[in-house]
Amino acid sequence: MYIFKNALKCIGRSKGRNALIGVIVFIIALSACLGLSIRQAAESSREETLKNLKITANISFDRSSMMSSMRDENKGSFDRDKFSENMEKMSGLTLDEYEKYSKAETVEDFYYTITTSVNGSDNFSSVTTESEDESSSASNTKMPQMSNGDLGGKGMGGFGKGGIGGGMQGDFTITGYSGENAMKSFIDGTAAIKEGEVFAEGDENYDCIIPSELAEFNSISVGDSVKIANPNNEEELYTLKVVGIYTDSSANESGMGFMGMTANDPANQIYLSFNALEKIIAASEKNATTETDEDTGRQSSTKLNGQLNASYVFADIEGYEQFQEDVKAMGLDDNYTVSSNDVEAFENSLVPLDTLSKLAGYFLLVILIIGAVILVVLNIFNVRERKYEIGVLTAMGMKKGKVALQFITEIFVVTIAAVIIGAGLGAVGSVPVTNALLENQVAHASDQTDKIEQGFGRLPDGEGASQMQAPPENHGGFKPFENLMGINNENAYVTEIGSATNFTVLLQMLGIGVLLTLISGTVSMLFIMRYEPLKILANRD
Amino acid sequence: MSVLKLNDICFSYGKTEVLKNISFEFEAGKTYCISGRSGSGKTTLLSVLSGLAKPTSGEIFYGEKSVKKIDRYRFRSKYIGVIFQSYNLITKFTALENVVLSMEIAGVRGVKKKQKAMELLKSVGLDESEAKRRVLQLSGGQQQRVAIARALSYNPDIILADEPTGNLDGETEQAIMSIFKDLAQSGKCVILVSHSPTVAKMCDVNYELKKQNN
Numbered sequence: 204m205y206i207f208k209n210a211l212k213c214i215g216r217s218k219g220r221n222a223l224i225g226v227i228v229f230i231i232a233l234s235a236c237l238g239l240s241i242r243q244a245a246e247s248s249r250e251e252t253l254k255n256l257k258i259t260a261n262i263s264f265d266r267s268s269m270m271s272s273m274r275d276e277n278k279g280s281f282d283r284d285k286f287s288e289n290m291e292k293m294s295g296l297t298l299d300e301y302e303k304y305s306k307a308e309t310v311e312d313f314y315y316t317i318t319t320s321v322n323g324s325d326n327f328s329s330v331t332t333e334s335e336d337e338s339s340s341a342s343n344t345k346m347p348q349m350s351n352g353d354l355g356g357k358g359m360g361g362f363g364k365g366g367i368g369g370g371m372q373g374d375f376t377i378t379g380y381s382g383e384n385a386m387k388s389f390i391d392g393t394a395a396i397k398e399g400e401v402f403a404e405g406d407e408n409y410d411c412i413i414p415s416e417l418a419e420f421n422s423i424s425v426g427d428s429v430k431i432a433n434p435n436n437e438e439e440l441y442t443l444k445v446v447g448i449y450t451d452s453s454a455n456e457s458g459m460g461f462m463g464m465t466a467n468d469p470a471n472q473i474y475l476s477f478n479a480l481e482k483i484i485a486a487s488e489k490n491a492t493t494e495t496d497e498d499t500g501r502q503s504s505t506k507l508n509g510q511l512n513a514s515y516v517f518a519d520i521e522g523y524e525q526f527q528e529d530v531k532a533m534g535l536d537d538n539y540t541v542s543s544n545d546v547e548a549f550e551n552s553l554v555p556l557d558t559l560s561k562l563a564g565y566f567l568l569v570i571l572i573i574g575a576v577i578l579v580v581l582n583i584f585n586v587r588e589r590k591y592e593i594g595v596l597t598a599m600g601m602k603k604g605k606v607a608l609q610f611i612t613e614i615f616v617v618t619i620a621a622v623i624i625g626a627g628l629g630a631v632g633s634v635p636v637t638n639a640l641l642e643n644q645v646a647h648a649s650d651q652t653d654k655i656e657q658g659f660g661r662l663p664d665g666e667g668a669s670q671m672q673a674p675p676e677n678h679g680g681f682k683p684f685e686n687l688m689g690i691n692n693e694n695a696y697v698t699e700i701g702s703a704t705n706f707t708v709l710l711q712m713l714g715i716g717v718l719l720t721l722i723s724g725t726v727s728m729l730f731i732m733r734y735e736p737l738k739i740l741a742n743r744d
Numbered sequence: 745m746s747v748l749k750l751n752d753i754c755f756s757y758g759k760t761e762v763l764k765n766i767s768f769e770f771e772a773g774k775t776y777c778i779s780g781r782s783g784s785g786k787t788t789l790l791s792v793l794s795g796l797a798k799p800t801s802g803e804i805f806y807g808e809k810s811v812k813k814i815d816r817y818r819f820r821s822k823y824i825g826v827i828f829q830s831y832n833l834i835t836k837f838t839a840l841e842n843v844v845l846s847m848e849i850a851g852v853r854g855v856k857k858k859q860k861a862m863e864l865l866k867s868v869g870l871d872e873s874e875a876k877r878r879v880l881q882l883s884g885g886q887q888q889r890v891a892i893a894r895a896l897s898y899n900p901d902i903i904l905a906d907e908p909t910g911n912l913d914g915e916t917e918q919a920i921m922s923i924f925k926d927l928a929q930s931g932k933c934v935i936l937v938s939h940s941p942t943v944a945k946m947c948d949v950n951y952e953l954k955k956q957n958n
């Protein structure tokens with residue numbers, strides 16, 4: 204007890220020296236608290252977001268895995284013919300297969316869509332900002348021959364049951380939904396029915412809803428019928444009944460369809476039930492004719508190609524990860540992969556915070572090393588300066604260990620007091636400081652993305668960038684060109700944190716205080732143990 | 745019966761022999777003066793007696809027990825009170841705190857330490873205000889008294905003093921010496937290291953050290 208009392212007396216009577224040590228420890232503690240808080244904020248943000256993150260995933264063809272396995276087979280060389288052959292062999296999963304995997308334990312919700320491209324007719328044309336001539340040249344683009352699942356990107360299920368496909372890109376994108384849960388934009392409020400109502404779930408009638416812009420463009424009201432044509436065969440017409448007109452706020456943000464393709468313009472999106480569209484595709488398949496290219500030997504069909512996409516919803520990341528294992532156990536081929544845009548978007552959103560967290564980690568390490576060195580040096584001076592006192596205390600019969608303990612107690616008290624003040628101020632300042640630093644990081648990350656976009660000839664934010672966006676309403680997670688082109692047009696970064704310093708940080712701060720005390724205290728102890736009272740006192744005499 | 749006994753004590757700094765075959769006996773209730781010329785090893789002998797230095801050879805007995813068998817920190821803090829020539833007080837502490845600290849190191853229990861320390865300081869001639877001053881604010885004589893009070897604080901059997909009157913004027917010397925005489929009368933063994941003939945004359949027993957020819 205007297206050691207503690209003595210230590211306190213000594214602290215009080217050497218104010219200058221202890222204030223200096225205190226200020227240094229305070230600076231270390233403040234910096235460490237900020238560093239730890241940033242790291243904690245990143246961790247908490249990750250955990251919190253993950254906890255509340257509903258994940259939607261898709262099963263898609265894993266082209267990169269196939270390419271790498273082919274490289275392995277061919278010892279590094281790449282056989283293009285074999286690749287094409289393999290690609291053609293790969294058929295997209297069927298609805299039955301998708302449904303089979305939806306039985307996995309962790310799947311909370313399951314829905315699917317089918318998408319195809321159609322043309323308008325004489326009294327029903329697509330909305331386009333281009334002139335007629337340009338429009339006609341822009342539309343009806345002959346799409347490259349693609350086999351099932353050839354697009355292969357995330358969120359795409361590949362083509363449906365049809366075998367070989369290929370054909371023309373039409374003016375409209377027409378999507379069939381399995382149910383209301385698949386119509387995400389209507390759920391999240393991006394789209395809303397303006398007039399009429401949504402077609403009934405499972406409806407086999409050709410009831411559809413169209414965007415208000417398209418309705419106005421063609422002077423269509425609810426109850427009117429419109430004719431759509433197979434772009435591969437203009438004589439193949441289907442009559443749809445407009446049962447509803449919807450508004451889509453995302454349409455205002457994008458001036459033109461993706462890469463000038465009118466079919467991808469949100470104003471040219473027609474929605475109907477899955478069953479209805481499946482019926483149209485089936486009818487088209489029935490009427491289809493097949494031609495064989497003499498040069499390549501490849502077949503092309505006039506049928507409408509439906510692109511089937513299924514989405515699985517999970518309550519959390521664990522459910523998603525479990526699903527990845529479950530589907531393999533349920534027999535999913537190795538050439539298919541389970542992926543989620545949500546997980547990627549989530550990881551991307553944390554990039555600036557993670558970068559900041561990493562920098563904070565390095566900063567913390569440097570601060571601790573420099574701080575520890577300064578403290579050690581100060582303590583060496585302290586012990587040398589108090590050599591005589593050590594000699595007197597040991598000559599009086601105080602054991603060296605107790606003298607060392609007194610010195611360590613002094614350091615500990617000063618350090619902990621400074622750590623408490625530093626941690627207190629750090630806790631108060633951590634949120635604004637972290638947010639300010641995070642703002643810089645986000646700005647930096649956005650600048651980088653903009654530069655990349657500009658490098659590829661795209662304009663940043665809002666102007667040309669919107670042109671690059673995939674159609675905002677591709678329900679069921681299918682965004683035909685987004686992933687194919689590697690465009691990440693949503694830089695939804697975490698830009699703000701609510702709290703940073705918590706109990707864990709405070710414990711870590713205490714740990715830092717103890718660590719600094721131990722490091723500097725050990726030095727004091729080594730010096731004290733070396734000293735012999737007789738020599739000290741004799742020299743003094 | 746002797747409280748402290750030296751048997752053929754030798755001590756050398758490297759090859760320089762300072763003490764050679766010293767055999768002294770010290771009894772309770774007496775004052776001893778160890779005198780000798782400069783360099784004769786008086787302070788070295790005091791260091792050996794106080795346990796600050798270990799003899800090269802020979803043995804010291806505290807009562808019947810060899811000092812080797814007693815922890816030297818315990819020996820210094822409990823059985824022997826040392827008054828250094830330069831006082832060796834903790835300068836950042838007050839006179840009172842120095843005395844209290846000494847009692848705490850010795851593990852004195854069952855007494856009100858501050859009160860006892862104050863009584864001791866008063867008994868060696870310091871008043872309350874002087875007792876509460878930091879030692880650097882006290883004169884040499886007053887510091888010497890603090891050192892004596894400190895040496896007495898844990899009631900040791902033996903008091904060792906190195907040149908206790910060396911820095912003092914004649915009047916203070918007399919006062920200090922009378923304190924030592926009183927201590928001896930109260931049953932303590934008082935060993936003074938001094939080259940002062942006055943001190944030697946006032947002591948009961950005189951031992952003279954002779955300078956070794958190396």
